[in-house]
Amino acid sequence: MNGEMTDATPVRLLIVDDEASLREPLAEYLVRQGFAVDQAGSAAEAREVLRDGSPDLVLLDIMMPGEDGLSLCRHLVESRHLPTIFLTARGEATDRIVGLEIGADDYVVKPFEPRELVARIRSVLRRANRSPAEDEEEQFSFEGWTLDPLKRRLTDPEGAVVAISSAEFRLLMAFLEHPRQVLDRDRLLEMVQGREAHLFDRAVDNQVSRLRRKIEADSRNPQLIQTVWGGGYMLAAEVRRRPTSGA
Amino acid sequence: MSAAAPTPRRTLQLLWPRSLRGQVLLAIALALFLAQGLGALLLYRAQHERIEGTLVHGAAFRLVVAAKGEPDDNAPSFAARMAGRPRLPGGRLEVTDASPLRPGEQREPEEESELRQILAEQEVPVADLVVFHRPISQDPRALARYRRVNRDSGTPPDLVLIAGLRQPNSPQWLVTRVFIPPAERLMLQSLFGQTLFIYAVLVGAMWLLLRRITRPLAALTTRLEHFARTRDADGQIAPEGPDDIARLIEAHNAMEWRISSLLDEKDVMLGAIGHDLKTPLAALRVRIESVEDAIERQRMAGTIEDITRTLDDILSLARVGRPTDAMEMTELSALVASVVEEFEDMGEPVELGDTTRIALSLRPTWIRRALRNLIGNALRYGKVARVSMERQGDTAIIRIADDGPGIPEGKIALMLEPFTRGEPSRNSETGGAGLGLTLARAIAEQHGGQLELANRIGPEGAVCGLEARLRLPRT
Numbered sequence: 001m002n003g004e005m006t007d008a009t010p011v012r013l014l015i016v017d018d019e020a021s022l023r024e025p026l027a028e029y030l031v032r033q034g035f036a037v038d039q040a041g042s043a044a045e046a047r048e049v050l051r052d053g054s055p056d057l058v059l060l061d062i063m064m065p066g067e068d069g070l071s072l073c074r075h076l077v078e079s080r081h082l083p084t085i086f087l088t089a090r091g092e093a094t095d096r097i098v099g100l101e102i103g104a105d106d107y108v109v110k111p112f113e114p115r116e117l118v119a120r121i122r123s124v125l126r127r128a129n130r131s132p133a134e135d136e137e138e139q140f141s142f143e144g145w146t147l148d149p150l151k152r153r154l155t156d157p158e159g160a161v162v163a164i165s166s167a168e169f170r171l172l173m174a175f176l177e178h179p180r181q182v183l184d185r186d187r188l189l190e191m192v193q194g195r196e197a198h199l200f201d202r203a204v205d206n207q208v209s210r211l212r213r214k215i216e217a218d219s220r221n222p223q224l225i226q227t228v229w230g231g232g233y234m235l236a237a238e239v240r241r242r243p244t245s246g247a
Numbered sequence: 248m249s250a251a252a253p254t255p256r257r258t259l260q261l262l263w264p265r266s267l268r269g270q271v272l273l274a275i276a277l278a279l280f281l282a283q284g285l286g287a288l289l290l291y292r293a294q295h296e297r298i299e300g301t302l303v304h305g306a307a308f309r310l311v312v313a314a315k316g317e318p319d320d321n322a323p324s325f326a327a328r329m330a331g332r333p334r335l336p337g338g339r340l341e342v343t344d345a346s347p348l349r350p351g352e353q354r355e356p357e358e359e360s361e362l363r364q365i366l367a368e369q370e371v372p373v374a375d376l377v378v379f380h381r382p383i384s385q386d387p388r389a390l391a392r393y394r395r396v397n398r399d400s401g402t403p404p405d406l407v408l409i410a411g412l413r414q415p416n417s418p419q420w421l422v423t424r425v426f427i428p429p430a431e432r433l434m435l436q437s438l439f440g441q442t443l444f445i446y447a448v449l450v451g452a453m454w455l456l457l458r459r460i461t462r463p464l465a466a467l468t469t470r471l472e473h474f475a476r477t478r479d480a481d482g483q484i485a486p487e488g489p490d491d492i493a494r495l496i497e498a499h500n501a502m503e504w505r506i507s508s509l510l511d512e513k514d515v516m517l518g519a520i521g522h523d524l525k526t527p528l529a530a531l532r533v534r535i536e537s538v539e540d541a542i543e544r545q546r547m548a549g550t551i552e553d554i555t556r557t558l559d560d561i562l563s564l565a566r567v568g569r570p571t572d573a574m575e576m577t578e579l580s581a582l583v584a585s586v587v588e589e590f591e592d593m594g595e596p597v598e599l600g601d602t603t604r605i606a607l608s609l610r611p612t613w614i615r616r617a618l619r620n621l622i623g624n625a626l627r628y629g630k631v632a633r634v635s636m637e638r639q640g641d642t643a644i645i646r647i648a649d650d651g652p653g654i655p656e657g658k659i660a661l662m663l664e665p666f667t668r669g670e671p672s673r674n675s676e677t678g679g680a681g682l683g684l685t686l687a688r689a690i691a692e693q694h695g696g697q698l699e700l701a702n703r704i705g706p707e708g709a710v711c712g713l714e715a716r717l718r719l720p721r722t
Binding site: 017019021022025026028029063087089110111112113114156158159160161162163164165168210213214217 | 527548577
C-alpha cells in the first residue's frame with residue numbers, strides 16, 4: 001500500500017513539455033526510478049502518442065507553444081480520465097487553482113525536486129487506483145466548517161478560508177471519512193501517507209496538534225478532534241456530504 | 248451652511264470655497280462688487296451734488312433778491328420794505344429776530360460755504376449764515392406753504408432746506424425755505440437696483456462659464472483617482488470643455504494607454520522570463536540527481552534553490568502592484584501557523600507564540616511570501632524566529648522577533664530598500680539578493696497595511712534583537 005512499483009508491470013508515464021532540455025533528463029531520471037516513460041514535445045505529439053496507447057499518468061507543462069497544457073488537460077480528463085500532474089513555471093495561486101479545477105490531480109512548480117515529483121506521482125496513482133475520483137466529488141461539512149476536497153479548501157463557520165497543509169488536508173479527510181470512529185496512529189499514518197511521507201511519518205501526533213491549532217477554538221482543550229485513551233484520535237462531529245457542483 | 252458655526256473664524260473657513268470654481272467665482276464676485284460699488288458711489292455723488300447745487304442756488308437767488316432788491320430797482324431792500332408789514336404765513340421769505348437754527352439741528356457746512364461764495368460774488372455782505380435740513384413735519388411754515396402751493400394734494404417731501412442770513416448792522420435774520428425733492432431717494436433706489444441687476448447677470452454668466460471649464464476637470468480628477476487605484480485603461484472620459492482642458496484630457500488618455508500597455512508588456516515579459524529561466528533550472532535540478540557525491544549534490548541543490556528564491560522575489564516584486572489573484576476571507580492565525588510549520592518541518596528554530604483568530608480579506612499566497620521572507624530573515628541574521636500574532640482593534644499585528652544584532656538605528660529605513668543587506672561581511676555566507684524586506688513591505692502595502700522594523704531592547708538597555716511587525720487592517 002506504500003506505492004512501490006513492481007518490475008513486472010512498470011508504470012507508464014507521458015511527459016509533455018516543449019523544452020527538450022528538461023524533458024529528456026527528466027525522462028532519464030524517471031526511468032532510473034523504475035517508470036516506463038514516453039515523451040512528447042507538444043500537445044499535438046501528445047495526442048499522437050495517446051492514440052497508440054494509454055499511459056497511467058501524464059506530466060503536463062502548462063505553457064507550450066500551440067495548444068497549451070490547460071486545453072490538453074481538459075481533453076485528457078474529460079475523455080480519457082487520465083491522472084494528470086501539471087508542471088508549471090508560474091507559482092501564482094490562480095494558475096494552480098485553474099489547473100486543479102480543470103481536473104488535474106496535482107501540480108509541481110518548476111524547478112521542482114525530482115524526489116518530490118516521484119512522491120507526488122505515486123500519491124496520485126494510489127488515489128486514482130483506490131477509487132476513480134470518488135471521494136473528491138463532494139464536499140464535507142461539520143460543525144459549520146466546510147472542506148472542499150477538489151480545491152483543498154477549508155472554510156470556518158464564518159466563511160473565512162483556513163490554511164492547511166497537504167498533510168493536514170489528508171488527515172482531515174481521514175477523519176471526515178470516518179467520523180466518530182477511533183483511529184489509531186498506525187491507521188492514520190496508513191490513510192494519510194502521501195507525497196510528503198518522509199516528513200509525515202515523524203509524528204502523527206504532531207500533525208494532529210497542528211490541525212487542532214487551526215480548527216479548534218481552544219487547541220489546549222480540543223472538542224472536534226478528541227484524544228482517545230489507549231492511543232488514538234476521533235472526530236467528534238456530525239459530518240454531512242454534499243455534491244460540489246453547487247459550490 | 249446648515250449648522251451654526253461656533254466662531255466667526257470657523258464660519259469664514261466653512262464659507263471659504265475650496266474648489267477652483269468657487270474660488271474664482273468668489274474673486275470675480277468681490278472684484279465686480281468693488282468696481283460696481285465704486286461706480287455707483289461716484290454716480291450717486293455726482294447726482295447728489297447737482298441736486299444740492301440746484302437747491303443752494305434757489306435759496307441764494309431769493310436771499311440775494313431779498314437783500315439787494317430786484318435788479319434795476321432802486322427801491323429799498325426787501326428787509327427794509329418788510330419791516331412794518333404783516334407777515335404772510337407760508338411765504339417764501341421770512342424775517343425773524345433770532346437764528347432759525349433750533350438747538351440740536353446740524354448745520355451743513357458744504358452748502359453753507361457754497362452759499363457764502365455765491366453771496367460774496369453777488370456782493371451781499373454777510374454777518375451770519377446758517378444752512379441746515381429740517382424734516383418738513385417739524386416746520387409748520389413750510390408745511391403750510393406746500394399745502395397752499397399744491398392745493399392740499401400730494402405727499403409733501405420729507406425734508407426742507409432752510410437758509411438764514413443776517414446782514415451786518417441788522418439784528419434780523421432773512422430766512423428762506425427750499426423743498427428737497429424726494430427724487431434723490433428714488434434715484435438712489437434705481438441706482439441700487441441697476442447695480443444689483445448687472446451684478447447678478449455678470450456673476451451668473453461667470454458661473455456658467457466656470458462650470459463649463461471645471462466640470463471636465465472634475466471628471467478628469469475622478470478618472471485619475473480611479474486609474475491610480477486600478478491601473479485599468481478602460482472607461483476613459485471623452486475630451487470636452489475649452490480647448491486647453493480638452494487637450495489635457497486627450498493627453499491624459501494617451502498617457503493612460505501608454506502606462507497600461509507598459510504594465511501589460513511588463514507582465515508578459517516577466518512571465519516569459521520566469522518561464523525561460525525556471526525551465527532550465529528545473530532541467531539542472533533533475534540533472535544533478537545523477538551526481539554521485541551526495542554532499543556535492545546537496546550544495547548544487549542549495550544553489551539552485553537560492554537562485555529560484557531570488558528569481559521568485561524579483562518576479563513577485565515586479566508584480567506586487569498588479570496582483571492577478573483576488574482577495575479572499577482568510578483566517579490569519581492558521582495561515583501564520585502553516586508558514587511557521589513549513590520552517591519547523593525543515594528543522595529551523597521557529598517558535599509560534601500566542602495567536603488569536605481573526606478573519607481578514609487578503610491574498611494568501613502573497614501574505615505567505617511576506618511571512619516566509621520575514622521569518623527567513625530572522626533565522627538568517629537572528630538565529631531564532633519567534634512569531635506571534637495579536638489584534639488591536641481592526642488591525643492584526645504579526646510580530647517576528649529574533650535574537651540577532653539588530654539594525655543600527657540610522658539604517659532601519661535603508662534596510663527596506665531593494666538590494667540592501669545587513670552586515671556586508673556575511674553576504675557570501677547568507678546569500679539572497681536583499682529583496683526580502685522590500686517585498687514584504689510591498690506586500691503589506693498591497694493589503695493596505697505596513698511593515699515596521701524596530702530593535703528589541705533588553706533589560707540592560709542593550710539591543711538584543713530585531714522585531715518586524717506586519718500590520719494588516721481588516722477592511
